[in-house]
Every structure is written in structure tokens, then in C-alpha cells.
Amino acid sequence: MTMIDVRGLSVRSGKRTILNMGNLQFHSKTVYGIVGPNGSGKSTFLKTLCGIIENYEGDIRVDGSEAKKFHKRNARIIGSLIENPSFYPYSTPSGFIKYQIEMRTGKKVESSAQVNEIINMIGLDEKKDEMIRRLSTGELKRLGIGSAICGNPKIILLDEPTDNLDQIGKEKVEQIVNELASEEDTIVMVASHDIQFVNAVCNEIIFLKKGEVAFRYEKENDLTEVIVDGKCELLSNFPNKVEIEGNKITLRGNINDFMEFAVKNGIKIMEINRKNVLVENYKKIFGN
Amino acid sequence: MTKFFIYHTVKSRAFLFMVFLNSVISILIASIMFISPVLLKSFVPGNIQVNGLPEILVKRLFNFQWANIMIYIPVLSSAFFGSTAIPYEYERGTIYNLSSLPVDRFQILMSKITGATVLSFLSTSIIVVFQILFFVLLFKSLPGFQFLFYILLLLLVTFSDVCFAVAVSVFFNNSGHSAIAFLIVYLVIMNIISLIATGTHFISPIFVKTNTDRIIYRVFINADPYFLRYSFSLSPIALPGIEYISGILLLYSFSALIVSYIVFSLRRNFS
Numbered sequence: 001m002t003m004i005d006v007r008g009l010s011v012r013s014g015k016r017t018i019l020n021m022g023n024l025q026f027h028s029k030t031v032y033g034i035v036g037p038n039g040s041g042k043s044t045f046l047k048t049l050c051g052i053i054e055n056y057e058g059d060i061r062v063d064g065s066e067a068k069k070f071h072k073r074n075a076r077i078i079g080s081l082i083e084n085p086s087f088y089p090y091s092t093p094s095g096f097i098k099y100q101i102e103m104r105t106g107k108k109v110e111s112s113a114q115v116n117e118i119i120n121m122i123g124l125d126e127k128k129d130e131m132i133r134r135l136s137t138g139e140l141k142r143l144g145i146g147s148a149i150c151g152n153p154k155i156i157l158l159d160e161p162t163d164n165l166d167q168i169g170k171e172k173v174e175q176i177v178n179e180l181a182s183e184e185d186t187i188v189m190v191a192s193h194d195i196q197f198v199n200a201v202c203n204e205i206i207f208l209k210k211g212e213v214a215f216r217y218e219k220e221n222d223l224t225e226v227i228v229d230g231k232c233e234l235l236s237n238f239p240n241k242v243e244i245e246g247n248k249i250t251l252r253g254n255i256n257d258f259m260e261f262a263v264k265n266g267i268k269i270m271e272i273n274r275k276n277v278l279v280e281n282y283k284k285i286f287g288n
Numbered sequence: 289m290t291k292f293f294i295y296h297t298v299k300s301r302a303f304l305f306m307v308f309l310n311s312v313i314s315i316l317i318a319s320i321m322f323i324s325p326v327l328l329k330s331f332v333p334g335n336i337q338v339n340g341l342p343e344i345l346v347k348r349l350f351n352f353q354w355a356n357i358m359i360y361i362p363v364l365s366s367a368f369f370g371s372t373a374i375p376y377e378y379e380r381g382t383i384y385n386l387s388s389l390p391v392d393r394f395q396i397l398m399s400k401i402t403g404a405t406v407l408s409f410l411s412t413s414i415i416v417v418f419q420i421l422f423f424v425l426l427f428k429s430l431p432g433f434q435f436l437f438y439i440l441l442l443l444l445v446t447f448s449d450v451c452f453a454v455a456v457s458v459f460f461n462n463s464g465h466s467a468i469a470f471l472i473v474y475l476v477i478m479n480i481i482s483l484i485a486t487g488t489h490f491i492s493p494i495f496v497k498t499n500t501d502r503i504i505y506r507v508f509i510n511a512d513p514y515f516l517r518y519s520f521s522l523s524p525i526a527l528p529g530i531e532y533i534s535g536i537l538l539l540y541s542f543s544a545l546i547v548s549y550i551v552f553s554l555r556r557n558f559s
Contacts, residue, residue, distance in 0.1 A: 050388045055556055075390035082388070086381035090299040091292070099292040103389045131299075147385065 001028045003155060003187050004049065008058035011044055011211075019044045019056075019211040026189070028154070031181045033202030034191040037286055041211035042191035043083055046157045049189075050080040063154065076104055079153035081161060085144030089133035093124050093143050096132065097150060104151030121179065122146040123172060138169035145176055156180055156188045162197045170197060177201045199278050207285050214285050217278060220253040226262075227271040234265050289391065293403035297369065298410075306368055306411040310361065314418030317357050321350070321422070345522060347427055348434075348508040354419045355438065355505035356513065361415055362446040362501070363474055365408035370453030371470040372463035373400040374552065379463055393553045397454070401545070404450045409443055416442070434524060438507045441530070445501050448537045449474075451544035452497065458551040474498065494533065497540055503533040 004026040011019035019041040026032060034042045047053045049060065051071045060067035062074040087096060098115050102108060109115060119128045122142040127135060135143065141161060148156055158177070162170045178201060180188050192198050198205060207215040225248055228235065232247045238261050243250040247270075251258050255272070262269055297303050341349070374397075377383040386396055416439065423431050453470045460466035474497070482496040493499045502512055506525040 047384075052384055052387045053556075072390040072392065075388060078388065080384075080388050082384045083381070086384070088292075088296045088380075088382065091296045095292075095295070099289075100389075103289065103391065106390070 001185070002026070003028050003063055005061040006058070007060075009045075009048065009060060010057045011041075011048055011053060011055075012057075017211060019048070021045065021058075021211075021213060024206070024213070026187055028185045028187055030187060030204055031177065031202045032187065032189045033198035033205040034189065034208060035193065035195060035198050035205055035282065036208035036214075037193060039210075040208040042193075042208055043159050044211070045208070046080065046159050046189065046191050047082060049155075050078050050082070050157055051075060052082065076106075076151065077154045078157065079104070079148035079150060079155070080157040080159070081141075081144040081148040082157075082159045084160075084163065085140060085147070087132045087140065087143065089131065091132050092129050093132065093135070093146070094119060094128040096143065097146055100147045100150035104153070118146045118149060121149070122176060137164050138166065138172075141165060141169070142172065142176070145173065149180065154186055156186065157191075158188065159191045160193075161190060162192060162194045170194075173197075174201055195279060195282055205278060207281065209285060215281055217281060219278075222253060222277070223275040224251045224255050225249075225271075225273040225275065226251060226255065226258065226269060227273075228262070229268040229270045231265065231267045234267060237265075289395065289399040290402045290406075293373075293399060294406055297403065297407055302368055302372075303407065303411070306365060307414060309364075310411055310414040311418070313357065313361070314415045317354060317415075318418065318422045321353065343427070347423070347431075348522070348524070350423065350426065351419070351431065351435070351438070352505050352508040352511075354415075354422075355508065358412075358415055358419075358442070359445070359501055359504050361412045362408055362442070362449045363471075365411045365446065366404070366449040366453040367467045367470050368411075369404040369407040370401070370450035371457040371466045373404045373454060374457050375460045375463045375466045378461040394549060397545075397548055397552050401450055401454055401548075404454065405447050408450055409446045412442060412446055434507055437530065438504065441504050441507060441534070444534055444537050445504055448497075448541040448544070449501070451541040451548070455544035455547045455551075458548050458555065495536060500533055500536050500540070503530065503537075 002025045004024075006021055006024040006026075008023065009019065009021040010017055021041075034045060036042055044053065048056050049062075049067070051067065051074065054068065062070075063077060065073055067074055091099075094112070094115050097118050098109050101114060101118075116125075116128075119125055122145055124135075124139060124142060124146070127139060132140070132143070141164070145158065145161060148158060161173050161177070165173065174197065177188055177190065180186060181201070188201075190198060190202060203219050205217045205219070206213055207217065223242060227248050229247065232244075235241070235244050235249045238249065238258060240251060240253075240257065241249050242252050249258075259269075261267075377386055420431060420435075423429075452474065456470040456473055457466040460469065478496055478498040482493050482499055485491045485493040485496055499512070502514070503525070506512070507530070508524055510521040510523060510525040510529070
């Protein structure tokens with residue numbers, strides 16, 4: 001189902017065009033990655049989608065409604081974390097999350113369970129009643145993600161969610177994004193220049209260069225080489241193969257089906273080589 | 289939204305500072321009044337002795353003098369809470385979060401103005417509490433019915449000052465610049481206009497915001513020690529006078545609201 005339909009989107013800053021996206025569709029149940037170097041228009045694109053940038057040309061439809069005309073309606077289904085999140089320093093994480101839920105749903109939060117669920121998901125249980133100004137950068141980032149998921153939005157936009165985070169922080173964010181992605185009818189869109197992170201969490205990746213889409217890459221098209229030991233004649237029975245060369249079979253996308261097939265037929269797997277072309281393409285497009 | 293803004297600011301250092309400042313000011317006013325009756329006498333014309341005046345007049349003089357200092361407190365509070373309300377969002381970047389919420393600019397603006405008015409009035413109330421306290425200590429009785437008018441007018445003046453401060457602040461991205469600009473417009477430019485008005489009779493000084501705010505102390509004694517523009521009277525200002533000036537203050541408030549809304553709506557988060 002198409003959740004976001006972008007047609008001829010272009011954003012200008014003075015006389016300069018900073019974003020020229022053309023036509024793009026974003027479907028539910030997908031994690032999208034927007035990658036590109038600094039200044040490529042990643043944040044601008046997300047800011048336009050969530051209504052922060054209002055002066056753009058073209059048409060954005062969110063769940064069928066025109067973004068410019070139905071900002072209030074669309075804002076209820078879009079949750080966003082834009083750049084380094086800023087908060088009210090004298091508020092507390094639980095107070096801020098409660099405020100965000102009330103603002104997004106338009107309903108008063110009666111029980112603390114709703115707030116605690118989000119606080120628990122972002123791992124701020126111990127600091128939920130501390131003043132926000134006392135939180136660390138990583139905790140602030142997680143609180144930003146928490147505020148983006150308040151009110152169960154269908155579209156979650158995360159801008160540089162791993163920026164300034166250490167490895168443990170990145171893993172925590174990765175875990176949160178994977179949890180969000182498992183929700184039904186949800187789009188998660190991650191803008192980042194952290195190619196490893198994007199590669200780990202996204203199904204589809206859009207490369208932006210100078211505000212334009214340079215390349216669109218679907219992980220489904222990733223090729224995997226599997227080298228087996230014996231029973232090579234059985235490989236030709238597997239339906240979704242790309243190529244067979246001796247004891248080596250090349251597969252496209254998810255290899256879970258092949259693993260099942262191998263177990264069922266007693267095929268011993270010797271080696272799996274994933275041909276991830278994401279980094280290759282990144283280097284090709286943006287240089288080293 | 290208003291509740292969140294109020295809750296957040298009440299816990300801030302700015303609010304604590306304002307509470308501290310107002311408490312110090314109150315104690316200073318009280319000290320001056322108790323130590324130096326000369327000040328009280330300075331508002332009594334001619335050779336009339338304060339001690340010889342009827343008690344009701346001395347009570348009025350007490351409140352009049354207290355309210356004379358009080359008129360600057362809503363201005364100060366508005367500079368603190370009103371003129372920083374919107375620029376604070378731009379300065380800290382929380383405007384991104386606000387803009388992505390399902391609320392329009394009018395709602396944001398009204399929440400900010402309501403929040404700032406409540407906070408300004410709360411901090412101003414500290415001085416009122418001290419005023420009542422010292423009144424009771426001095427005269428062994430509660431302030432009369434006029435005090436109610438005084439508090440209502442204080443609320444109206446605070447609201448109009450906050451609206452005025454927000455109208456100035458919507459042009460700024462920086463809280464400090466915005467507060468300074470408001471104080472310059474209010475204390476310097478408005479007083480220059482007032483002086484010109486007094487000198488040229490081109491417009492009545494009563495229409496100038498700084499003069500209009502002075503209705504607070506005229507509830508007790510109808511005199512303006514700054515311009516002596518109004519007919520000097522030891523009686524309180526008459527009700528039609530209060531209604532008239534309240535109308536002017538409301539006009540200021542609504543004009544400021546319209547300006548704030550237009551500018552804030554036209555303002556983009558990005559150029």
C-alpha cells in the first residue's frame with residue numbers, strides 16, 4: 001500500500017534548488033534508508049515530509065491526503081526525529097512523552113502505562129523522572145526516537161538516529177528500529193550517512209546526491225553465493241536461483257527458503273558469500 | 289500545550305529568579321516605606337502632614353505608593369516570559385517538534401500567550417501577597433473592595449504587556465535580543481512618544497501604553513506623579529475612567545495579538 005506519494009517535489013533556498021526528488025512512492029511494511037553525504041538533502045526531504053518545510057513545489061500525498069492542505073491530519077500519522085533533537089530542559093522524559101502523546105492523539109493520557117511502554121522501549125526507565133537537561137547525548141537521541149513514535153504513527157521519520165552515538169547506543173537504536181519495522185502497516189524512513197547502520201536496518205535505500213535521487217537500491221536484489229558440498233544435482237530443483245556453477249548456487253534476496261530446502265534435502269552448506277553492493281554503489285556514486 | 293509550557297517554565301531557573309527578584313523588591317519597598325515616611329509624604333501635596341490624614345487616605349497612599357513600583361513588575365515579567373516564549377523555540381530548535389505536531393500556529397501562539405500571562409501574573413502576585421501582608425501588619429485590617437479592582441487591572445495590564453512582548457518577539461530568533469527589544473520599545477520608545485504626546489497635544493498621552501498601564505495605581509489615588517497629566521485627586525479614579533482605559537488596554541492586546549499571529553504565520557522555519 002502506497003503511504004507516501006511524492007510527485008515532482010522540489011525545494012528551493014533562495015535561487016538555489018536544494019532538493020529535486022522527482023516522483024517517488026513509499027509503501028507500508030518497509031524500512032527506507034536515505035543516504036548521501038552532508039548537504040545532499042536528506043534532512044530537507046524528511047523536514048518536507050513532516051511539514052516543517054512548507055514552501056516547496058510539487059505534490060506530497062500522505063495516506064492519500066495532500067500534505068499542504070491536511071497538515072493537522074497528516075501530523076497525526078507522522079512521527080519524526082529531526083536532526084539533533086531539542087527538548088525542554090526542565091521537563092522530564094516521562095512528562096515530555098506524555099505531552100507528545102496528548103498532542104498527537106488529542107486525548108488526555110489517563111494511565112501511565114502508555115507512557116511507560118514507550119519509555120521502556122527506548123530504555124529510559126531509570127531516568128524517566130530526571131530533568132532532560134541531565135540526560136546524555138545517546139539518551140537524548142533515544143528520547144527523540146521515543147517522541148517520534150508517540151501516538152502510534154504509521155510513518156516514522158528518523159533523521160541521523162545514530163549520530164554521535166557509541167557502538168552500544170547504535171545497537172540500541174538498531175534494535176528499536178527493527179522493533180518498529182515489525183509493526184503492521186508502518187513505514188520507517190531513516191536518513192543517515194552511517195552506511196553500515198542503514199545497511200543493517202533498511203530494506204530499500206535511496207541515494208541522494210546534490211538533492212537528486214542518484215540511485216535506488218532494494219535489498220531484495222542482493223545476491224548471495226552459496227557453496228555446497230555434494231548433492232549438486234539437487235540444486236537445479238530449487239526454484240529461485242539466479243545461477244548454478246558446479247557446487248556454487250547464486251540466489252537473490254532472502255536465503256531463508258534455500259536454507260530450508262538444503263536442510264530438507266540434506267545438502268551441506270560450506271560457505272555463504274553475501275554480495276552486498278550497497279557500499280560498492282555508495283563509493284561509486286559519492287567517491288571514497 | 290499551555291499546561292506543559294507552564295509546568296516546564298515553573299521548574300526553570302528563569303522562574304525561580306523572577307520569584308527571588310520579586311521577593312527582594314517587595315522587601316525593599318516595605319523597608320523603604322517603614323523606614324522613611326518621607327517617601328509616603330512626597331505623594332501628598334502641599335504642607336499636609338501624613339500623620340494628620342484620615343486613616344482611609346493613609347491606606348490609599350500606602351497602596352498607591354506600592355502600586356507605583358508594581359507597574360514595572362508586569363513589564364519585567366513579560367520581558368522574562370512573554371518575549372522569550374516564541375524565540376526560545378527557534379533558539380533551542382524545539383520549533384521543529386512543534387511544527388510537526390497536529391496543531392496550527394494560532395494554537396501555538398495562544399498557548400504561549402496564555403502560559404506567559406499565567407506565569408507573569410504568578411510572579412507578579414508575589415508582590416501583591418507581600419503588599420497585603422504589610423498592609424495587614426501596618427493597619428491591622430484587610431484591604432478594601434478597591435483592592436479587587438487593583439488585582440483585576442493588574443491581570444489585564446499583565447495580559448496586555450505579554451501580548452505586546454510577544455508581538456515584538458515574533459520578529460526574533462533569540463530570546464535575549466527579543467527581551468531587550470521589548471524593553472527598549474516599552475521603556476524608551478513608548479516614553480518618547482508619551483513625551484511628544486504630552487508636549488504637542490497631538491494625541492492624548494492616555495493612549496500611550498506606558499501611561500495606560502498606570503491605571504493600576506490610579507485605582508487608589510487619581511494622580512500621575514510622572515506627568516501630572518490627569519487632574520490630581522486624592523479620590524480613586526471613577527469607574528468610567530477604569531472602563532475607558534481598560535478598553536484601550538484591550539485594544540492594545542488585540543492589536544498585538546493580530547500582529548503576532550500575522551508575523552508568526554508568515555514566518556517560515558526555513559527561508
